[in-house]
Every structure is written in C-alpha cells, then in structure tokens.
Amino acid sequence: MVQLDDLDRAILRLLKEDARLTISEIAERLNRPESTIHFRIKKLQERSFIEKYTIVLGEQLRPKTLAIVYVQAETPIIEDFLERYIQYLMKTLSLLPNVLAVARSDKDGVVAIIGGENGEQINKFVEETIQVMPTLKRVEVFPVNEFVKGDSLAGFLVSV
Amino acid sequence: MVQLDDLDRAILRLLKEDARLTISEIAERLNRPESTIHFRIKKLQERSFIEKYTIVLGEQLRPKTLAIVYVQAETPIIEDFLERYIQYLMKTLSLLPNVLAVARSDKDGVVAIIGGENGEQINKFVEETIQVMPTLKRVEVFPVNEFVKGDSLAGFLVSV
Structure with a gap:
C-alpha cells in the first residue's frame, strides 16, 4: 500500500x-x-507523509472536559433543504471556539467535539445553541472523561 | 484565568x-x-503551556474514514464488576492500532474514535470486536465523513 x-x-x-x-x-x-x-x-x-510540524498545548490551555455531540436532522421532503441545513449547522458550530472539531455524519447528521469547564456547561451550551434549532430529530451528548488513548487530542485541536 | x-x-x-x-x-x-x-x-x-512538539502524518498514512463509537454496559448488581468490565473494554480497544482514541464516558460507557478503509470495514470491526462482548446495553456507531473543523485529527492520532 x-x-x-x-x-x-x-x-x-x-x-x-x-x-x-x-x-x-x-x-x-x-x-x-x-x-x-x-x-x-x-x-x-x-511526498507529504509529514503534513505538518506542530505543537500540542498544555493542560492549562485546554478545556477541562470534552463531550462528543451527535446531531441528526429531520429528513425533509425537499432534499436540497436538508443539505443547506446541515451545511449551516456545521458552519455555525465550527465558528465557536469551544467547538474543537466538526464533521458530517452521513447524509443527515453532524458530529462535534465540544469543550467546556465541566459537563453542566457543555450541556447548557448544547441546550442553548443546538437544541433550539428547528427540525432536529435527535441530539445526543456523550461525555468524554479520562482518556486511555489519544489523551492530548484537546491540546492538538484547541486554538489559542 | x-x-x-x-x-x-x-x-x-x-x-x-x-x-x-x-x-x-x-x-x-x-x-x-x-x-x-x-x-x-x-x-x-x-510552564508547560507547550506540552509537546510533534508532527501530523499525511493522508496516505491515515485511515481513509473514521467513526465515533459509543458503548454502554449493562449496569450490574455488583458495582465492582462494572468498573472492571469498563477498564477491560477500554484497555482492549486501546491496544488495537485502528482505534485512535479511547475514553471513559460516565460510569458505564466508553467512547472511541475508530479508523478504517471504509464504513463497512468499521462496522464489521465493531460487530466482531465489540458487539460480541457480553452485557452490553447499547452500541452506537456514528460515521465521521468530511471534517469542517479539526481536519487533521487522524494525522495527529494515528501511529506509524
């Protein structure tokens, strides 16, 4: 390969x-x-096997806790509307500094890695920023507590 | 702060x-x-604001696709068993090279970022490695397609 x-x-x-x-x-x-x-x-x-040289930021600069959020949109009758809605949702989330990563998940979903001071703050953020959006079918929040592998993920993703 | x-x-x-x-x-x-x-x-x-200097590996060295997997264990009568079960699950997953990150999710859950050639391969991996484990209550697989933010995550996490 x-x-x-x-x-x-x-x-x-x-x-x-x-x-x-x-x-x-x-x-x-x-x-x-x-x-x-x-x-x-x-x-x-x-040959681009090394894409980039970078730094991992230390704990003081990382969010104290993370959560993975999955958002699924209602499938509307007009296909084109779904596409624009998902694009809008991803764009909106990606502009927020506490949202460390955003990706498309199949046709009708978005997954994001969200940082915060604690679980309550993240839940509040999800309620106030995501749950309020119209035509959502499902919103799931999975808290991310201690890492066993991939520990410094947040220090790589977070911006300063 | x-x-x-x-x-x-x-x-x-x-x-x-x-x-x-x-x-x-x-x-x-x-x-x-x-x-x-x-x-x-x-x-x-x-002062550890910079934790590490590292490289991000290029696309050729990254898994072609990712998924986020959430696994929740049945809550057993014996608390101590749950703890050992979760620890075992996390340890087992973290040893696999296609599992890029593993973390605890609350008392009874585990979240992992899994890489693969395509969605089917990841689903097969989840079926054969995770679904077969006893006393699982819930297993969810969220495909991760195009990133809008945090793009090079896999190039940071993957080992070579």
Whole structure:
C-alpha cells in the first residue's frame, strides 16, 4: 500500500514524540549516517507523509472536559433543504471556539467535539445553541472523561 | 484565568501552524527582538503551556474514514464488576492500532474514535470486536465523513 520502510517509520515515530529532534540526534539514535536521515526526512516531507510540524498545548490551555455531540436532522421532503441545513449547522458550530472539531455524519447528521469547564456547561451550551434549532430529530451528548488513548487530542485541536 | 498575553498567544499560534519556525523567523514576523521571543518560548515550555512538539502524518498514512463509537454496559448488581468490565473494554480497544482514541464516558460507557478503509470495514470491526462482548446495553456507531473543523485529527492520532 504505502512504500515506507522500517527506517522511515522509525524516523516518523521519533518526530511524533519530539519534532524538535535534530537530524544528528535522529541519526545517532537510529545509528545511521546524518546524510541518510536528512535525505529520508526530505523525501517524507516532499511526498507529504509529514503534513505538518506542530505543537500540542498544555493542560492549562485546554478545556477541562470534552463531550462528543451527535446531531441528526429531520429528513425533509425537499432534499436540497436538508443539505443547506446541515451545511449551516456545521458552519455555525465550527465558528465557536469551544467547538474543537466538526464533521458530517452521513447524509443527515453532524458530529462535534465540544469543550467546556465541566459537563453542566457543555450541556447548557448544547441546550442553548443546538437544541433550539428547528427540525432536529435527535441530539445526543456523550461525555468524554479520562482518556486511555489519544489523551492530548484537546491540546492538538484547541486554538489559542 | 491563565496568564498569557497577546505576544505569548501570537507565538503559540505561529508554532501551531509550523513548529519548525526558528526564533529569528518568529521574531521577524512578530516584529520583536529575538531575545524576547527566546525568553517567551522558554517560559512557555517551562510552564508547560507547550506540552509537546510533534508532527501530523499525511493522508496516505491515515485511515481513509473514521467513526465515533459509543458503548454502554449493562449496569450490574455488583458495582465492582462494572468498573472492571469498563477498564477491560477500554484497555482492549486501546491496544488495537485502528482505534485512535479511547475514553471513559460516565460510569458505564466508553467512547472511541475508530479508523478504517471504509464504513463497512468499521462496522464489521465493531460487530466482531465489540458487539460480541457480553452485557452490553447499547452500541452506537456514528460515521465521521468530511471534517469542517479539526481536519487533521487522524494525522495527529494515528501511529506509524
């Protein structure tokens, strides 16, 4: 499927852990010449295996709690209306700073990751911002408490 | 709440966009002396506002599609059993490479972000791995199609 060898994967794993590692540090850790590492990273970037170098923000800058929200619209008689309604819903949500991610879920739904100080604040937000919208069939809020995997998700998504 | 000023925020925003920017590049863009930028970044790191420098993997390395899965356990008579069951469920899921994130959802639930080649593959995975578990009350799968916000989430979470 994808042509990456063990060395490419080892480099990507190291950069995932710490993107500030220098070429000579990576070369030393993987016991390969610097020129090889330099060439591989260049290729990984050129071929877009590395999309971006970024930072994960610390806990103080993240929302204290998260919830996943699923919203499903009533299926109307006019198909075109549903499409515009879903687009409007996604756009509206994505502009709010406490909404960390928004995606389409099938034809008639939207899923979002929402941040807040606590569960009540998120519920209040959902009631006041989402539940008030017309022609919704279903709104579900799943609180996200301790992570076992993907912990720093919020620190990646949150804006500052 | 958090003591960050406009300069700190501007630096964090630039590093979120491109964590490879040098101190002199940041200094130039923000029209401040390099020594100031150096000192600010040092402080941001020391105070854990920056948790980590990392890379986002490109599309070729990400699952083609995602789904959010919510699993709720039957509430048993013995409280302690529920706790161990949820812990077991979370642990099992988190070990699977196509499960990108796993978190507790209230006392009796688990939410996970699952990747796959397509929706059918994810559904098959949920049927064969999750639905077969005993004493489940509810299993919901929400497909995640196009993102409007938080697009590169999978490239951040996926391992290589």
